Amino acid sequence: MHNLKLIIKREFMARVRNRTFVVMTFLSPLIFIGMISLITWLATINNDEIHKIAFVDETEMFSADLKNEGNIEYIDYSHLNWKVAKDSVKQQKLYGLLYIPKKEGTDQLATSIQFYAEEAPSPSILSKIEQVISAKITERNYREKGLNLDVIKKSKSEVSILVEDFSGEKTSKMASYVKMVFGGVAGYLLMMFIIIYGNMVMRSVIEEKANRIIEIIISSVKPFHLMLGKILGTSFAGVLQFIIWVFLGMILMTVGTFVFGVDVEPVQLQEVNKMIASNGGMIDDMTNIFVEIQRLPLITLTISFLIYFIGGYFLYSAIYAAIGAAVDSETDSQQFMLPVILPLMLGIYVGFFSVIENPHGTVSTIFSMIPLTSPIVMLMRIPFGVPWWEVVISIVLLFGSITFITWFAAKIYRVGILMYGKKASYKELFKWLKYK
Structure with a gap:
C-alpha cells in the first residue's frame, strides 16, 4: 500500500505541476465564456446585415x-x-x-x-x-x-399553458429549455473529461513503456498497483480541476447576476408573476433564465457530476491503461479506440435524442442504468427530476462494474506492460486474459 500511495502522489503532482494544467484550469472557463460571447456577437452581426x-x-x-x-x-x-x-x-x-x-x-x-x-x-x-x-x-x-x-380576428385566442406538477410547484416553458441546456452541457463535459483524462493515463503508460522506465518500476511495484496508482493520481487531479472550475463558475454566476440586475436569492413564483404582470406579459429573457437556473437542483447536479465523473473515469481509465500497456505508441492505440469511444458517443446521442424528448421513457431509463453509458445519460436526466432509487441503482451498477473492468484491464496490463516490438491484436489480448 505504501508503494500505491507513492505512485498516486507521483501521478497527481506530475499533473498539477504541469504548466499546461495550471494555465488551462484557470483559463478554460474564460475561454468557454469568450467562445459563447464570440458566437453571440457573430450572430448579432449576421442578424444586423440588411x-x-x-x-x-x-x-x-x-x-x-x-x-x-x-x-x-x-x-x-x-x-x-x-x-x-x-x-x-x-x-x-x-x-x-x-x-x-x-x-x-x-x-x-x-x-x-x-x-x-x-x-x-x-x-x-x-x-x-x-x-x-x-x-x-x-x-x-x-x-x-x-x-x-x-x-x-376577434375570435382568435392565444393560449399560454401553465405547467404545474401534482405537488403544486409551478414552472414555465423556459424551465424545459434550461434543463435541456444544463443536462446537455453536463453530459457533454463529462464525456470530454473522461476522454481527456483517460488519454492522460494511456499516454503516461505508453511513455514509461517506450522509455523502458516501466521495467525498473515493475521490479518493486505490482502491475495492478501501478495501474491503480496512475488512475487514482490522474483522477484526483481531474477532481481538483473540476472543483476549481465550480468555484470560478459560482464567481462568474454572481458577477452575471449583478451585471444583469437579478437578485441572487431564490425568486419566488409570486414575484415572477408580478414582474410578468407589470411588464404587460413580457419578462426579460435573461432574468427568466437566471430564475430557472436558481430553481435547478444545482447542488444535486454538482454532486452527481462528481460521482459520475469518478465512476465513469475509473471505468474508462482502466480500459485506457490496458490499451496503453498493449501498444508501443499512440499510433498503434487507434485500432482499440473505436470500442472505447462508441459507448460514450451512444450516450450522447441517446441523451440528445431520447432524454431531452422523454427523460423518463424506456430508452432513457435503460441507458441511464448501463454502466458504459449511465455517467452521461443519467447526468442528462437529473435536471428533469429522477427518482432517488433510480440514481442509487445506476451508481451501484456503475461502481460494481468498475471491479470487473479493473480486473479485466489488469489481466491485460500485467502482460502487455513488458511486451515490446509486437503489435497486439484482439486475438492476442484474448490470450492474455487466460494467463494466470
Whole structure:
C-alpha cells in the first residue's frame, strides 16, 4: 500500500505541476465564456446585415404587405417586366427577387410564386416571406367565401399553458429549455473529461513503456498497483480541476447576476408573476433564465457530476491503461479506440435524442442504468427530476462494474506492460486474459 500511495502522489503532482494544467484550469472557463460571447456577437452581426429583396407583384395584392421588417428591406419592381427585374437584381447584386405571377385562383397562385437568388436564401427569410403571402391569400379566401374578417380576428385566442406538477410547484416553458441546456452541457463535459483524462493515463503508460522506465518500476511495484496508482493520481487531479472550475463558475454566476440586475436569492413564483404582470406579459429573457437556473437542483447536479465523473473515469481509465500497456505508441492505440469511444458517443446521442424528448421513457431509463453509458445519460436526466432509487441503482451498477473492468484491464496490463516490438491484436489480448 505504501508503494500505491507513492505512485498516486507521483501521478497527481506530475499533473498539477504541469504548466499546461495550471494555465488551462484557470483559463478554460474564460475561454468557454469568450467562445459563447464570440458566437453571440457573430450572430448579432449576421442578424444586423440588411438583405435587400426586390419583388414583382403582378397580382397587385401584396405590395402593401411586403414592408421592411427586421433585416429585410423590400424594393418594389412591379413596374418592370419580371425578366428585366431579374437582370437588374443580378446587376445590382441584391439579395434576391420575389416574383408573384398573376393567376386565376389562389390555389394556383400559392404554388406559382418564385424566388430568384444568386446563392441559396436563408430559410428564416423565406419563412418570413411565406408567412406574409400565406396570411394575405388566407384573407382573400375568407372574403371569397363571404366570411367576416373582423369577426374571425376577434375570435382568435392565444393560449399560454401553465405547467404545474401534482405537488403544486409551478414552472414555465423556459424551465424545459434550461434543463435541456444544463443536462446537455453536463453530459457533454463529462464525456470530454473522461476522454481527456483517460488519454492522460494511456499516454503516461505508453511513455514509461517506450522509455523502458516501466521495467525498473515493475521490479518493486505490482502491475495492478501501478495501474491503480496512475488512475487514482490522474483522477484526483481531474477532481481538483473540476472543483476549481465550480468555484470560478459560482464567481462568474454572481458577477452575471449583478451585471444583469437579478437578485441572487431564490425568486419566488409570486414575484415572477408580478414582474410578468407589470411588464404587460413580457419578462426579460435573461432574468427568466437566471430564475430557472436558481430553481435547478444545482447542488444535486454538482454532486452527481462528481460521482459520475469518478465512476465513469475509473471505468474508462482502466480500459485506457490496458490499451496503453498493449501498444508501443499512440499510433498503434487507434485500432482499440473505436470500442472505447462508441459507448460514450451512444450516450450522447441517446441523451440528445431520447432524454431531452422523454427523460423518463424506456430508452432513457435503460441507458441511464448501463454502466458504459449511465455517467452521461443519467447526468442528462437529473435536471428533469429522477427518482432517488433510480440514481442509487445506476451508481451501484456503475461502481460494481468498475471491479470487473479493473480486473479485466489488469489481466491485460500485467502482460502487455513488458511486451515490446509486437503489435497486439484482439486475438492476442484474448490470450492474455487466460494467463494466470
